[in-house]
Amino acid sequence: SSSIVPLPAILRKFFYHFPLHTYPPIPPPQPYGAQATSPTLWISPPRQHFATDPSANVLSADVECLKWQAYLALRGVSEVALRWDVNPAGAPGARLPALQVPGISRSVLAAREIPTWVDAKLGRDDDGNEFEGYLDAKARDESRAWVALLEGAVHAALILHNGQPPSESAWTALLWSPIQSAPSSLAALLTPPPPPLSGLTSLLPPYGERISPSNIQLQYQTAIVSLSDRLGTDKWFLGSSGPTALDALIFAYLHTLLNAPGPLRIEVNKRANLVAWELRVRGIVQPAFHIASRS
Amino acid sequence: MTEVTLYVWPSPFLEPHSLAALLLLQLSIPGHFSIEETANPDTSPSGQLPYLRHGAVTVASFAAIAKYISRSKIAGHVDVDAHLDATQRAQCTAWSALVEAQLGDLVAYTFYAIADNYTNFTVPTLSAHMSIPQRYFVPGRLRELHRPRLEAVGLWDVSSFGGDGEGGDGDDEKGVRGVGVGGIAGGGVSGKGGGAKRKKNEGNMKMAFVREKVLETARRPLSLLSALLADRPFIFHDRATTLDILLAAHILLLTSPTLSSLSSQTNPQNLTLPCTPIHALISDSFPTLEAHARRVYDTCFPHGYAAAGLTKGKDEGRVGWNYDGEEGLSGDQDPSPPMA
Secondary structure, three states, rough: OOOOOOOOHHHHHHHOOOOOOOOOOOOOOOOOOOOOOOOEEEEEOOOOOOOOOOHEEEEEEEOOHHHHHHHHHHHHOOOOEEEEEHHHHOOHHHHOOEEEEEOOOOEEEEEEHHHHHHHHHHOOOOOOOOOOOOHHHHHHHHHHHHHHHHHHHHHHHHHHOOOOOOOOHHHHHHOOOOOOOOOOOOHHHHOOOOOOOOOOOOOOOOOOOOOOOOHHHHHHHHHHHHHHHHHHOOOEEEEEEOOOHHHHHHHHHHHHOOOOOOHHHHHHHOOHHHHHHHHHHHHHHHHHHEEEEOO | OOEEEEEOOOOOOOOOHHHHHHHHHHHHHOOOOEEEEOOHHOOOOOOOOOOOEHHHHHHHEEHHHHHHHHHHHOOOOOOOOOOOOOOHHHHHHHHHHHHHHHHHHHHHHHHHOHHHHHHHHHHHHHHOOOOOOOOHHEEEEEHHHHHHHHHHOOOOOEEEOOOOOOOOOOOOOOOOOOOHHHHOOOOOOOOHHHHHHHHHHHHHHHHHHHHHHHHHHHHHHHHHHHHHHOOOOOOOOOOOOOOHHHHHHHHHHHHHHOOOOOOOOOOOOOOOOOHHHHHHHHHHOHHHHHHHHHHHHHHHOOOOOOOHHOOEEEOOOOOOOOOOOOOOOOOOOOOOOOOO
């Protein structure tokens, strides 16, 4: 009717048989946790997430995710929701964990942005402290060495025991390891790098990786003994007055090791101070998290 | 008395654990061991050098060797870590992990990632000790072994910025052609015309960026270790420990890679490392580390390596027992037969 050119009557009569209905707008589905007022941490699933009472275990089975959970809890952040139904490809950098912050923007932060967010939330800047929460510069520097130890020898032992059964025999290893076109994560972790299974000087093309489980086990045992000796009876590692980033990392590894296959768990269980320390810190970390609800 | 024989890479060692094992044994059991230089790590139970034979026992890896020697009852044995308390031993373990990881990356970067060094030093050095045909493919295999880790830590950037666009990822077993982290090797860009000039400017910028990235990566662990050492002669007390030995081995390879004074033979090829950016960094900014390395070496060989009386032992063939670090012996057979 508002058209400049009037519609012919015959067409109007024809269109009468095809009325136009306008339906009300359909609102888009609510984003998961859109109404949440607490931050949501996307993590890898906990070890027993199929248990009858899934809320009982909110600690991720992945060391990296657990490290950041511990960091948040030890920095004093509480009431953090958890999700583990997110594909890592959907997180920033295609890696978990990621932190979805509440608010209008509902932005998702990568792991490296979490400390900055925590500083802003708590209104203080622990990492800006000259010693990063450690006792002094010497302790701060020593923390770097402990990080190297954990992310080296201990992590290698975790990867080894979570993968194929270790074997000292080259022939047995040949049965277990398929032809690997891409280097394994151990190749990028061990120094010096493992030689090929077929031999470095062999005329055969390089095949597989020759990992020495006994060497990895030896370094792992030494690392655990050293951790225990260094902790002693201190409340926090390196004698700090409060929890630090190193404590978060150590908790992540200890908790994972205590839920790992036999040889790894047994070695930690021999050290009563480490077991007691992990139990105490778990009591701080676990209550800070709850499973996000779909509302 | 059964002799201890240490099997290491030929000098210059190119691999810090071989040098560290040599220094450790010289401090722990001086005069009670011999060395055998071999370019065939497949004879080792772990496929890596160094390894040690003591009678029927074979021990592979530096950590296992250190543990075995510390518990051994060889005549004249000195435990280099005996004066450390439990906390210091724990600190020693942690710092050793940092040295092996981060300084080990710098050593591997120096010998394998920098194209000029790999072509003009590493390959000729290794090839001189290998027979045909191993000399044509083993250096390349070693380079590829180090590549995943160096890529993971950002110390591998084999990018082509040659003037004619050639170069690429040189996998030529006879030597990489002027690429790699050539920003520091000084791989020049040649060409004609304005396009070549633009490429040259881009290449120079990339060289400078890569150089700064590498130096920044090197500066971090060196700063930590320099602060740890401070102005003391050794890290703990007044004697060298396993940590001092490990640190010195890495610094020596970064600052004095030819180690002509350590070699029992002259360096017939008169090889030198063409590109030593990390050596320059250590000398300029961390001289205490260089002095510490030299001090440890002088402690081990006060009259020089040749005068130490280390003789090359003979390969006695296969042995039947491997030491796995536990009390007693594992009883596992050495799985790898000796290579011819």
